[in-house]
Structures are given as C-alpha cells and as structure tokens.
Amino acid sequence: MRVLIILFWLLVAIASAPLLALSGVALYLTPALPDVDTLRDVKLQTPLRIYSADHKLIAEYGEMRRLPISFEQVPQGFIDAILAAEDDNFLNHHGVDPMSLLRATSELLTTGQIQTGGSTITMQVAKNYFLTSDRVFSRKLNEILLALQIERNLSKREIFELYVNKIYLGNRAYGIEAAAHVYYGKPISELPLAQLAMIAGLPKAPSAYNPVANPERAKIRRDWILQRMLYLGSIDQAAHDEAVAAPITARNHGANPELEAPYVAEMARLEMIERFGTEAYTDGYYVYTSVDSRLQTLANQALRGGLITYDQRHGYRGPEARHPDASAQQLPELLKPYRSVGGLRPAIVSEVDSDSAKIMLGNGDSGTIAWEAMRWARPYLSANSMGPNPRQPADILQPGDVIRVQRLEEDGQYKLAQVPKAQSALVVLSPQDGSIQALTGGFSFLQSNYNRVTQARRQPGSSFKPFLYSAALDHGYTPASLTNDAPLVFNDGSQNDEWRPSNSSGDFLGPIRLREAFYRSRNLVSIRLMQDIGVDEALTYMERFGFSREELPRNLSASLGTPELTPLQIATGYAVIASGGHAVKPWLIERIENSEQKVIDFARPAVTPQALADQQRRIDAYVGLTPGQTPxxxxxAPEVIDPRTAYQMTSMLKDVITRGTGSRARTMQRSDIGGKTGTTNEQKDGWFAGFNSDYVATVWVGFDQPSTLGRREYGSTTALPIWVQFMSDALKDKPEHSQPQPDGLVTTRVDPMTGRSARPGTPGAFLEVFKEEDVPPPTSELEAGGYSSDGGITPLELF
Known part of the structure; x- marks a missing residue:
C-alpha cells in the first residue's frame, strides 16, 4: 500500500509538473504583458487621402494602404472563407485551440521544423497588435496568454473586426477592404465568392499566394479554401463549383485616383505635413479641397492642348531616340524606359509607308499614324524659324524612331506629337471667397513637380496694368480722361543709361482716352500715369491687391509689369476687381476629417457680401458637428478699393476683349467676361488674366529657363487661347454673371475728341460711366475757367 501511495503521488507530481511549470511561466510573464483593453481604442495606421470638393480621390499618401471597416460591413461569404482557412473553431474556443496546438507540436516533433503555429484568429490578433513575428517559444507563450485575456475582454465580433483590419495581405494592402481595392478595384462587399476566397487565402503567406505575382499558387490556395467551405457546410456544391471555375482576374489597381490633380495634391500634402508633421501620413486624415473636379479636368485639357498647339507651331524636334537596327521582337523592350507624359504615349516606329507610318506601343499594341496626322512636323530650327514642309512620311519618321503619339478621340487613330519644351500654369479662383477651383502647375507632374502657379516668379507685363489704372481711377482720372501716347526719354545725364520706353507696336497715337489707352495696352500712357500719381503713391495703392511692397520695384518700370510675381498672385489681384473691390485670399483645404470621418477643422475664409449668407450656413453646419462650440x-472680406473703381475697371477690362488685345475671346460670345493680356520683353512670357463674377482665371506660358517664345508670340497667341478654351467650357450653359453696378456712378455722353461731356448733336458721342464727383463738364464750362473736385483740379490731360 505504501508503494502504491508513493507511486500515486509520484504520478500526480509528474502530471502536475508541466501545469506548475506553465503556471510559473504565466505568473512570470503576465505582469509584463500589455493591457488588452487598449485594443478598444486602437488607432490603426491609415494613409492620408486627398479629395476634390465633390469627393473625387486625388491622391493617397502613406506606406500602408488601409481602409478600416466594421464587422457589419464584412460579407458573410468572407467570414466563412477566413474561418475555413484560418480558424474554423473560432466561435467555440476561448482564444486557444488545444487541438491546433497539439497538431503544431506533433508536426514539430516529427519533422524537426515549425510547419504551422497552431494560432487561432485571437492569437493572431495578439501577435499583430502586441508582439513580433519571431518564431520563438517565449513569443508563443505570450501570444497564448494575451489571447486568453483578449477573449475575456472583447467579444468575438470585436476580435474579428480587429483581425480583418490589421492583417497584411500584400501589395501594401493592410486589411481586407484595402486588399479588395488593390486586387480588384472594388469594395469587399461587391466581390463574388471566388474573389473573397482568394483574399482569405492571403494571410497565411501574402507573397506566396499573391494572385498577381503567383496566380497559380494563389488558385490552389483559393480552391482549397472553397473545398474546406464545402466540407464545413458554408456553401453548397453549386456555389463551390461556380467559384472554382472562376478565372483569376486580380491585378494591381494602385491607389485608383479618380481625378488628375497632382499639383493640388502636393499643395495639400505640404500643408498637412506643416500642420500635423509625419503623423499626417499615418493617422488616416481625409482632406477635402476646394477644387471642382469638372473644372480641374477642363484646366488640364486646356493647358495641355494649348501647349501642344504652341509647340507644334514651331516645328518637330525629332525622335527622342533612334534604334534603326532593332528587330520587331526588340521593339517593346526598347520602350520600357519611357512613360506617358501628359497623355502623350511613347511609341516606336516599326514601318514607314508612302502615306502613313506603323507604330508599336509599350503594351505591345500596334497603330497607324496617317499622313494628315504628321504633316505639321516641319523641322524645328529655332524659336523663330523652321525647315521646309515635309512631302512624305519618310521626311519625318524612320523605323526605330522612339516618338510620342496622341490618341485622337474621333476615330481612335494616332497623331504624331512631342512633349512640349515650353511650360504653362493655370489657376482658377472664386472671386466670392478666394477658393481655388482648379490648378495645374505644368504640362505634367511626372515631367516636373515644380508648381509654376505658386513658385514661378515672372514678370506679368501688361497684365499688371489694371492695378495701376485702378490707382489712376482713384486719383481723379476717369475712363474718358485724355492722356498723351507720345515718346519719353529718361536719363541720368549719361547717354549710356538712357531709357527710351516704347509701345509694343512701335508707334505713337498722341492724345488718347484712358479707356482706349488701356485696351490698346499703350506702355507710354502707363508710364505717364505712374509719373503723375507718383511712384511711391502708386506702389502703396497696389499693395491693396495683395502684393508686398518689397516685390514691387520702386521705379517707373513697375507700370509696365516688371515686378516678378506668381500666377496665383496675379489671380488674387484680379479677384479684388472681380469681387467688386473686396480682398479675398486664396485657399485650398475646405475641411479635414479624422480617421472616423469626423470634421476636425474647416476653412473660414473672409467672403464678399454676396457670399456671406452661404458662408454662415456652412459654418453653422460644421460647428454643429462639434458640440459645445458657439458658431x-x-x-x-475687407473692401480695399472703391466698388465704383472696380466696376469701371471691369468695364475697361471687358473692352480689352471686345476691342483690344484680347479679341480672340470674342468667340465666347459673352458680355460678362473681361481680362488683360501680358507679354514681356523679347516675348519670354505670355499672360492672360480674366474673369466674370463666377471665376477668376490666370494663365502663364513660358520656358522655365527664360527664353523667347518666338518673335510672333504674345500673350494673345500663347496664354489667351488656353484661357478661352477653359472658360468656354467652364461657363458653358451658365448664365452671364457680372457684378452689379454700385451706387454713385453716372452714365454720361462723352465727346470722343475731348473726353468731356458732349453737347447735344456732338458727332460720334458715346456713353461713359463716371463717379458722381468726376463727371466732366462740357467744353464751354472748362473754357470759362475750369472746374474742381474736392478742392483739387481733376486731371483731364496728361501731356
């Protein structure tokens, strides 16, 4: 009996030893384990996403692609698939499945290697959120202990939701929703059973079972999961057979931007980094910009089309590379280093016929360029000259030439193209609140991420003159005031430093009304105006349009547009005129939402009186999302110039289009648009800035390294066509919208010879709009002794 008792306690000791050992290990490890309650408030690393105002995705930034979803959003088919693949006993165990652990232990003992970890979904949650992936026993013990704690603190639904949002599934996709978008371009709720099973097969080995990189292995894994689902009763035979027969359709869908606006995205990204630091990339912010997707698309098309037209007007610079001895099999390989730029696709010439050329594209497709689609290609010699007209395709192309082609929308054929050397910028603002409605900073962000809208400081030329003329209208001049378009000479006593400014046309018109001098863009009148107002006084006035005094040269040349300014600054200045005298400031980010899509900040721009009510409603709505705050x-927006001056200036800017250098815009057949061309010395920069009461748009064209655009190229031939194309489409089907005439203006008939009030019967008399205090008297009254306004003589003649 004594021996039996000893044997009994010996057996108890042997049986208890592992339990005691495990208990000891648990007691030792437990204090160092993290608090599983933190899982309730876990913050998953999610990328920064930038959208247009109408919710079109522009860009996504961050190393991890993740789109967290709730348990309720997970389709039942995926739940069944992942349980079949990873843990079919998930709903029954308490965090650890002893049979799975025994199976893993048996595999280790028989093979000497770890085949499977025996981990449940709960244990994988513990590992993914708290532990490393090192295959060591201490980690496995910690994993088991944490799994038991997780099961005590969280529901099965909560555990499953944590799991499907955290797991890595290849191609930068973290979580099942991101994987659905990456591999199939759809949310997981829209995927059929076969694709759900494919994604369910990825957690085991995302690289090995990647359906893009390893479609055959991925299919084997998918079909095994489907067989397991059939065995477990999750699906019937018909559903199994249909899913097994489904082809592998997965491909890398990238970030799937819905709107091409890379310069906008970069501006928003930089602002978010400035505000939130590097956490902007990981905290899942949703950034909604003020950009309108329709206008942005139109801006892209107008800018690219205008640059291509300008570029082709100056001839063909030849292929980007030549491979005359390449075989047909080598052609696709030769195109691999080339990428599409601004919609211009790389191609290689495979054959040249008498009336066409055959090409091959990078994806292996072939096409044809007809003679009519290449005959523009006279050889480029310089900005001012081209070679002879080609007579046949062989004069332009040779087999092996690497070229660019443009797909023609009408018939799907191709046109010979080339990436323009010149660059452009286009920015569109709302004059009511300053919001950026569209912005493109160059031909292609891939070609250059230099944002010419905000970074390129160039002389605006005559497009700067409205700011000087506004100063003149606020210093006693009227649109009918006579000025003198006559030669001027400035020197400091040295003949070498003599300055003889001239008009672009080289002629002089003599006495001319201010309105006509403006729409004819007479440089000598501008100089005289600034001279009469005073350089310092004129520059001080120009600061009202948002310019810094340091940016404006303190000399008479500023009257001709010599300050170096960005297109965005010019657009901002024009917005003062378009808004009726109010200084609205440009802004881009409309609102920022956190990872739960709750608004955490939004734009509060100063607006015009016309937009005040809408802005208040918007503020009330957003602040209402944050309880406890008073809206x-x-x-x-401050009124920085007399509304009457803004109205007169708008009227004169409209004349630029109806009678002056902006006459190309008459094709729009609208009476609510005004604007001004600008061209700098040697035709290095071409500008057009214009507006109606809906949009202010500014276009610049030039070379990044200043060089002539060509002796016959001006703002009216380079920038204005882009502006017209954009505004024609932007305003299509929109009613005309001009600023209302403010109080204090009077319309009077004017004598065209004197610029003064016309007497009855005066030939050619026309109507002009004046401020009440500036209405000129008839000639007879002036001859009797002149007149004054506010105690000072109103300047009517400047000679």
Missing amino acids: PEAEL
Whole structure:
C-alpha cells in the first residue's frame, strides 16, 4: 500500500509538473504583458487621402494602404472563407485551440521544423497588435496568454473586426477592404465568392499566394479554401463549383485616383505635413479641397492642348531616340524606359509607308499614324524659324524612331506629337471667397513637380496694368480722361543709361482716352500715369491687391509689369476687381476629417457680401458637428478699393476683349467676361488674366529657363487661347454673371475728341460711366475757367 501511495503521488507530481511549470511561466510573464483593453481604442495606421470638393480621390499618401471597416460591413461569404482557412473553431474556443496546438507540436516533433503555429484568429490578433513575428517559444507563450485575456475582454465580433483590419495581405494592402481595392478595384462587399476566397487565402503567406505575382499558387490556395467551405457546410456544391471555375482576374489597381490633380495634391500634402508633421501620413486624415473636379479636368485639357498647339507651331524636334537596327521582337523592350507624359504615349516606329507610318506601343499594341496626322512636323530650327514642309512620311519618321503619339478621340487613330519644351500654369479662383477651383502647375507632374502657379516668379507685363489704372481711377482720372501716347526719354545725364520706353507696336497715337489707352495696352500712357500719381503713391495703392511692397520695384518700370510675381498672385489681384473691390485670399483645404470621418477643422475664409449668407450656413453646419462650440460669425472680406473703381475697371477690362488685345475671346460670345493680356520683353512670357463674377482665371506660358517664345508670340497667341478654351467650357450653359453696378456712378455722353461731356448733336458721342464727383463738364464750362473736385483740379490731360 505504501508503494502504491508513493507511486500515486509520484504520478500526480509528474502530471502536475508541466501545469506548475506553465503556471510559473504565466505568473512570470503576465505582469509584463500589455493591457488588452487598449485594443478598444486602437488607432490603426491609415494613409492620408486627398479629395476634390465633390469627393473625387486625388491622391493617397502613406506606406500602408488601409481602409478600416466594421464587422457589419464584412460579407458573410468572407467570414466563412477566413474561418475555413484560418480558424474554423473560432466561435467555440476561448482564444486557444488545444487541438491546433497539439497538431503544431506533433508536426514539430516529427519533422524537426515549425510547419504551422497552431494560432487561432485571437492569437493572431495578439501577435499583430502586441508582439513580433519571431518564431520563438517565449513569443508563443505570450501570444497564448494575451489571447486568453483578449477573449475575456472583447467579444468575438470585436476580435474579428480587429483581425480583418490589421492583417497584411500584400501589395501594401493592410486589411481586407484595402486588399479588395488593390486586387480588384472594388469594395469587399461587391466581390463574388471566388474573389473573397482568394483574399482569405492571403494571410497565411501574402507573397506566396499573391494572385498577381503567383496566380497559380494563389488558385490552389483559393480552391482549397472553397473545398474546406464545402466540407464545413458554408456553401453548397453549386456555389463551390461556380467559384472554382472562376478565372483569376486580380491585378494591381494602385491607389485608383479618380481625378488628375497632382499639383493640388502636393499643395495639400505640404500643408498637412506643416500642420500635423509625419503623423499626417499615418493617422488616416481625409482632406477635402476646394477644387471642382469638372473644372480641374477642363484646366488640364486646356493647358495641355494649348501647349501642344504652341509647340507644334514651331516645328518637330525629332525622335527622342533612334534604334534603326532593332528587330520587331526588340521593339517593346526598347520602350520600357519611357512613360506617358501628359497623355502623350511613347511609341516606336516599326514601318514607314508612302502615306502613313506603323507604330508599336509599350503594351505591345500596334497603330497607324496617317499622313494628315504628321504633316505639321516641319523641322524645328529655332524659336523663330523652321525647315521646309515635309512631302512624305519618310521626311519625318524612320523605323526605330522612339516618338510620342496622341490618341485622337474621333476615330481612335494616332497623331504624331512631342512633349512640349515650353511650360504653362493655370489657376482658377472664386472671386466670392478666394477658393481655388482648379490648378495645374505644368504640362505634367511626372515631367516636373515644380508648381509654376505658386513658385514661378515672372514678370506679368501688361497684365499688371489694371492695378495701376485702378490707382489712376482713384486719383481723379476717369475712363474718358485724355492722356498723351507720345515718346519719353529718361536719363541720368549719361547717354549710356538712357531709357527710351516704347509701345509694343512701335508707334505713337498722341492724345488718347484712358479707356482706349488701356485696351490698346499703350506702355507710354502707363508710364505717364505712374509719373503723375507718383511712384511711391502708386506702389502703396497696389499693395491693396495683395502684393508686398518689397516685390514691387520702386521705379517707373513697375507700370509696365516688371515686378516678378506668381500666377496665383496675379489671380488674387484680379479677384479684388472681380469681387467688386473686396480682398479675398486664396485657399485650398475646405475641411479635414479624422480617421472616423469626423470634421476636425474647416476653412473660414473672409467672403464678399454676396457670399456671406452661404458662408454662415456652412459654418453653422460644421460647428454643429462639434458640440459645445458657439458658431463663429462669417467674416466679411475687407473692401480695399472703391466698388465704383472696380466696376469701371471691369468695364475697361471687358473692352480689352471686345476691342483690344484680347479679341480672340470674342468667340465666347459673352458680355460678362473681361481680362488683360501680358507679354514681356523679347516675348519670354505670355499672360492672360480674366474673369466674370463666377471665376477668376490666370494663365502663364513660358520656358522655365527664360527664353523667347518666338518673335510672333504674345500673350494673345500663347496664354489667351488656353484661357478661352477653359472658360468656354467652364461657363458653358451658365448664365452671364457680372457684378452689379454700385451706387454713385453716372452714365454720361462723352465727346470722343475731348473726353468731356458732349453737347447735344456732338458727332460720334458715346456713353461713359463716371463717379458722381468726376463727371466732366462740357467744353464751354472748362473754357470759362475750369472746374474742381474736392478742392483739387481733376486731371483731364496728361501731356
């Protein structure tokens, strides 16, 4: 009996030893384990996403692609598939499945290698959120202990939701929703059973079972999961057979931007980094910009089309590379280093016929360029000259030439093209609140990420003159005031430093009304105006349009547009005129939402009186999302110039289009648009800035390294066509919208010879709009002794 008792306790000791050992290990490890309650507030690393105002995805930034979803959003088919693949006993165990652990242990003992870890979904949650992936026993013990704690603190639904949002599934996709978008371009709720099973097969080995990189192995894994689902009763035979027969359709869908606006995205990204640091990339912010997707698309098309037209006007610079001895099999390989730029696709010439050329594209497709689609290609010699007209395709192309082609929308054929050397910028603002409606900073962000809208400082030429003329209208001049378009000479006593400014046409018109001098863009009148107002006084006035005094040269040349300014600054200045005299400031980010898509900040721009009510409603709505805050009042943009001056200036800018250098815009057949061309010395920069009461748009064209655009190229031939194309489409089907005439203006008939009030019967008399205090008297009254306004003589003649 004594021996039996000893044997009994010996057996108890042997049986208890592992339990005691495990208990000891648990007691030792437990204090160092993290608090599983933190899983309730876990913050998953999610990328920064930038959208247009109408919710079109522009860009996504961050190393991890993740789109967290709730348990309720997970389709039942995927739940069944992942349980079949990873843990079919998930709903029954308490965090650890002893049979799975025994199976893993048996595999280790028989093979000497770890085949499977025996991990449940709960244990994988513990590992993914708290532990490393090192295959060591201490980690496995910690994993088991954490799994038991997780099961005590969280529901099965919560555990499953944590799992499907955290797991890595290849191609930068973290979580099942991101994987669905990466591999199939759809949310997981829209995927059929076969694709759900494919994604369910990825957690085991995302690289080995990647359906893009390893479609055959991925299919084997998918079909095994489908067989397991059939065995477990999750699906019937018909559903199994249909899913097994489904082809592998997965491909890398990237970030799937819905709107091409890379310069906008970069501006928003930089602002987010400035505000939130590197956490902007990981905290899942949703950034909604003020950009309108329709206008942005139109801006891209107008800018690229205008640059291509300008570029082809100056001839063909030849192929990007030549491979005359390449075989047909080598052609696709030769195109691999080349990427599409601004919609211009790389191609290689495979054959040249008498009336066409055959090409091959990078994807192996072939096409044809007809003679009519290449006959523009006279050889480029310089900005001012081209070679002879080609007579046949062989004069332009040879087999092996690497070229660019443009797909023609009408018939799907191709046109010979080339990436323009010149660059351009286009920015569109709302004059009511300053919001950026569209922005493109160059021909292609891939070609250059230099944002010419905000970074390129160039002389605006005559497009700067509205700011000087506004100063003149606020210093006693009227649109009918007579000025003298006559030669001027400035020197400091040295003949070498003599300055003889001239008009672009080289002629002089003599006495001319201010309105006509403006729409004819007479440089000598501008100089005289600044001279009469005073350089310092004129520059001080120009600061009202948002310019810094340091940016404006303190000399008479500023009257001709010599300050170096960005297109965005010019657009901002024009917005003062378009808004009726209010200084609205440009802004881009409309609102920022956190990872739960709750608004955490939004734009509060100062707006015009016309937009004040809408802005207040917007503020009330957003602040209402944050309980406890009192909605702030909408801010009115300051009035920086007399509304009457803005109205007169708008009227004169409209004349630029109806009678002056902007006459190409008459094709729009609208009476609510005004604007001004600008061309700098040696035709290095071409500008057009214009507006109606809906949009202010500014276009610049030039070379990044200043060089002539060509002796016959001006703002009216380079920038204006882009502006017209954009505004024609932007305003299509929109009613005309001009600023209302403010109080204090009077319309009077004017004598065209004197610029003064016309007497009855005066031939050629026309109507002009004046401020009440500036209405000129008839000639007879002036001859009797002149007149004054506010105690000072109103300047009517400047000679």
